[in-house]
Amino acid sequence: MSSSMPDVANSAFAQKEGLLDWVGMSQIELPLMVSSDNQTARQVSAKAEAFVNLTDAKAKGIHMSRLYLLLDELSVNGEVTLASLKQLLDEFLISHDDLSNQAHLKLSFDYHLRRKSLISGKQGWKAYPVVLTARQEDDNFELELELNVPYSSTCPCSAALARQLIQQAFNDNFAAGESLDKEAVHAWLGTTQGIVATPHSQRSNAQVKVKLTNENQYLPIIEIIDLVEQALQTPVQAAVKREDEQEFARLNGQNLMFCEDAARRLQHALTPRDEFADFWVRVNHYESLHAHDAVAVTTKGVPGGFKP
Numbered sequence: 001m002s003s004s005m006p007d008v009a010n011s012a013f014a015q016k017e018g019l020l021d022w023v024g025m026s027q028i029e030l031p032l033m034v035s036s037d038n039q040t041a042r043q044v045s046a047k048a049e050a051f052v053n054l055t056d057a058k059a060k061g062i063h064m065s066r067l068y069l070l071l072d073e074l075s076v077n078g079e080v081t082l083a084s085l086k087q088l089l090d091e092f093l094i095s096h097d098d099l100s101n102q103a104h105l106k107l108s109f110d111y112h113l114r115r116k117s118l119i120s121g122k123q124g125w126k127a128y129p130v131v132l133t134a135r136q137e138d139d140n141f142e143l144e145l146e147l148n149v150p151y152s153s154t155c156p157c158s159a160a161l162a163r164q165l166i167q168q169a170f171n172d173n174f175a176a177g178e179s180l181d182k183e184a185v186h187a188w189l190g191t192t193q194g195i196v197a198t199p200h201s202q203r204s205n206a207q208v209k210v211k212l213t214n215e216n217q218y219l220p221i222i223e224i225i226d227l228v229e230q231a232l233q234t235p236v237q238a239a240v241k242r243e244d245e246q247e248f249a250r251l252n253g254q255n256l257m258f259c260e261d262a263a264r265r266l267q268h269a270l271t272p273r274d275e276f277a278d279f280w281v282r283v284n285h286y287e288s289l290h291a292h293d294a295v296a297v298t299t300k301g302v303p304g305g306f307k308p
Contacts, residue, residue: 017057018057019053019054019055019057020053020054021053022051022052022053023052023053023054023064024049024050024052024062024064024067025050025064025067025068026048026049028049028050028071029045029046030046030048030072031044031045031075032044032046032074032075032079032080032107032109033078033079034079034080034109034111034219034221035080035081035218035219036111036218036219036220036221036222037218037219037220037221037222038217038218041079042111042112044110044111045109045110046107046108047107047109048071048105048106048107048108049104049105049106050067050068050092050103050104051103051104051105052067052092052093052096052099052100052102052103052104053101054099055099055100055101056098056099059099062096062100063095063096063099066092066096067092067095070088070091070092071088071105074088080107080132080219081218081219082143082212082217082218082219085105085132085134086134086136086141088105089103089105089134089136090136092105092136093136101138102135102136102137103136103137104133104136105133105134105135106131106132106133106134107130107132108129108130108131108132109129109130110127110129111127111128111129112125112126112127112128113126113128113222113225115235115237115238117237117238117239117240117241117244118237118240118247118251119241119244119246119247120241120243122239123238124238124239126236126238128147128149128221128225129147129148130145130147130148131144131145132144132145132219133146142211144209144210144211145209145210145219145220145221145224146207146208146209146210147207147209147221147224147225147228148205148206148207149205149206149208149225149228149229149232150204150205150206150236151203151204151206151228151229151232151234151235151262152203152234152235152236152248153201153202153204153257153259153285154199154200154201154252154257155200155256155258155289156256156257156258156261158199158289159199159253159256161197161199162197162198162199165196165197166194166197169193169194169196170188170194173188173193199256200289202285202287203236203286204259204262204284204285205284205286206228206232206266206282206284207282207283207284208228208270208279208280208281209279209280209281209306210224210270210276210278210279211276211277211278211279211306212275212276212277213274213275213276213277215274215275220275227270227273228266230269231268232255232257232262232266233251234248234251234252258285258294259283259284259285259296260296262283262296263283263296263297264298266281266298267281267298270300277302277305278299278300278302278305278306279299279300279306280297280298280299280300280306281297281298281299282295282296283295283297
């Protein structure tokens with residue numbers, strides 16, 4: 001029995017010559033330790049795609065196992081940080097120095113955070129979908145961080161129409177010129193006849209993608225989540241008691257917004273942040289009135305940057 005095994009990728013030429021933009025693997029499942037915002041790294045269950053380009057038109061293919069083993073080494077013995085991602089893509093290219101000059105890595109996972117309720121202080125887990133996309137071309141390294149943050153949105157038009165119906169109900173129940181009894185009005189407002197209509201609200205989602213600069217010393221996952229939730233003011237809740245639900249209703253009433261309003265809030269929150277070289281935002285309001293969604297998209301407007 002021969003002690004050597006055939007290596008078709010190294011010994012055979014391509015069936016047809018041609019350069020390839022990306023070659024590699026996707027849907028790689030693996031656990032990773034993710035370090036965010038200078039906090040202790042936590043484990044996530046991730047899916048990865050790892051690619052390099054193919055610059056040799058005659059080469060049969062790349063060495064996919066090298067990419068996999070380097071990624072596995074990060075999974076077993078490392079942490080996902082800005083520095084480790086840069087090093088990993090460098091190693092992708094070193095392992096393909098005769099074939100490639102560009103590398104690509106995408107990691108998708110849920111990042112779980114303990115979040116306090118609005119009033120009672122109860123805590124629960126919330127999962128925030130995260131996508132990290134890293135690219136390396138020669139010495140140029142780029143990293144994009146994408147987050148999905150759920151929130152509630154209440155329609156300003158629907159709120160105005162509901163207020164009008166409440167005013168009409170008030171006129172119907174209390175005659176003009178009649179001396180009003182404060183206690184009677186107060187009691188009436190606490191009945192279903194007093195609040196005859198409510199504005200429609202819907203669960204909504206903010207997709208936020210930022211391009212990080214060299215000023216970033218860490219992955220700002222929690223920082224961006226907090227920025228989005230503070231700008232919108234109506235994050236969906238985990239554990240709640242009645243006082244939390246009431247406060248949530250108050251926040252929705254005080255933060256009426258169309259999708260355009262939500263997008264502009266995030267635009268104004270992100271624009272001053274110099275550590276984000278670029279950003280792209282899409283807000284999705286999953287309408288309860290319509291069968292379709294209301295959507296708004298905005299970018300930082302950097303020349304050659306993200307497109308709407």
